[in-house]
Amino acid sequence: MDVQSTDTRGFGEWANCFTGICRALGYDARYILDVTDHVWTEIYSCHLARWVHLDACENAWDRPLIYEQGWKKKLSYVVAFSKDEVVDVSYRYTLHPQQLAARRGNDKAVQAKIGLVKFNHSPAKKNSTTENV
DSSP: OOGGGGSSSOHHHHHHHHHHHHHHTTOOEEEEEETTTEEEEEEEETTTTEEEEEETTTTEESOTTIIIIISOOOOOOEEEEOSSOEEEOGGGGOSOHHHHHHHHTTOHHHHHHHHHHHHHTSHHHHTOOSOOO
């Protein structure tokens, strides 16, 4: 697959590939979605006993503030997708939690999408006999 030709920026493809490579190497890895326009990877470090930010497109290791501080992004939702769960990790990526919360406002559409994804990945849903429509 020619990763760069499938998207003009390639962020999504690189993050997908990199997250997959991390998992293939035995790391507990998750795909991170910033709903404003970027994706990256986190791996769980047993040594550090926490999730570590990795952005293959930016050659960044453990620099979660790169987007807010370096890129001057106005984050609202940052969501982590792992093999087991979907988690809102927005507050790990900001020094200004009150501003982040204010940007979220009452965005019911985003909250509903995150809730639906969480439901679709829940153990109750996995054990359900009903089909997805």
